[in-house]
Amino acid sequence: MRQFNVLRPQNIDEALKLFVRYQEQGCLFLAGGTDILPLCRKGALAPSFLIDLTNLGLNTIRQTSSAVSIGTACTFCQVERSRLVERFFPALKQAGAAVGCVQTRNLATIGGNICSAVPSADSAPALLIAEAKLTAVSPGGERLIELSDFFFSSRQSTLHPGELVKEIMLPYPHPQTRSVFLKIGRRRALSLAIVNTALSLQIDQGKMRQVRVAVGACSPIPQRLKQVEEYLEGLSYTAVNSEELELLVAGELSPIDDLRASAQYRNIAAAALIRRGLKQLYAIE
């Protein structure tokens, strides 16, 4: 492993200043390290400084009057075990539980997952359907970023260099909202998603309302499928036409062929997962 120094700031301001100071020599923010450290070991990343974010108080999950706030340094074990997440955002709990394995989840953070901006980030679909907003801080101040504006391309977000995301705000959902997360990977654990999806809706006299659908790993960025949502809005489960759903899904996604799956498979599998998710949502008591 190439050598680097680890810096341990005691507060966010210090962390931001350290980044500015060492930016030219190459530095990265470090949270769980489950993504960055293997990349450093392989030589794909070669920072001279890593700025440790785990002592900045960003590891709590709390309620505000309008939203649940998840600190970006919360591990996936914390997210998975949180009563607040379970109560308001079951899809996010399921997504958290689907990341890697227990060893990964004890280290990996939800902030790191989002900021890696990998298309297959398991937390992304559930956060997108919850219309999450990120609070980003930089020496210039704070700004709120809609998660849907955050992902730019594969492994590229719209964060400026030296900017740090400190919390994820999830507005409280409508009380009757049901949500679910599904994932297809090579194995049942320790797998990158080939397709992942999160769905939420309410069911009003058998018809779907406020349908939200997000799919990851099938486009350069995780995304909401607005045309699919429009199609499903007001329909009952039995009225969903599978062929039409498949066409709409394929129309909105732009998957690639890669070593895990073909683009064609991803289109078909995404539609199948969405159908499966709808079935599961209808089955909730």
Next chain:
Amino acid sequence: MREVALNINGRRYALNIADHELLIDVLRDKLHLYGSKKGCGSGECGSCSVLIDGAVVNACLVLACRAEGRSVITIEGLAPEGVPHPLQQSFIDNGALQCGFCGSGMVLAAKALVDRNPFPTEQQVRQGLAGNLCRCTGYTKIIKAVQDYAVAQHGGPHE
């Protein structure tokens, strides 16, 4: 390099460690605790699993300097020397080890699982051990060993 205070298996060590050194390498190369194995080095096989403050993590993903002030347990620290921990005995009694390479990580992951969930179902055992790969046994006897241990420790959920 800096002096880092590590608490490993209840003993305190003051070591000179470079920031980029991984915990798995410090455990093996500096402390000669060879029970934890280095399989993939990228957090995908679990053979380096250790407990940090009771939580099972891959030591190949932990910078040693970040383990300062935390309690680290390796397989050597599970039980006093010469006396297998009941969980280890259950592995032996059930024939759950062949080459043994996955064993230390598997046992520690199982310990963390049962410590958190005293009555794991088979599915929960599989999920708790999903981060530990075994190329020899096909997992059946491992799962049974963990379930037998949990029942011996805590009884079944309906008892």
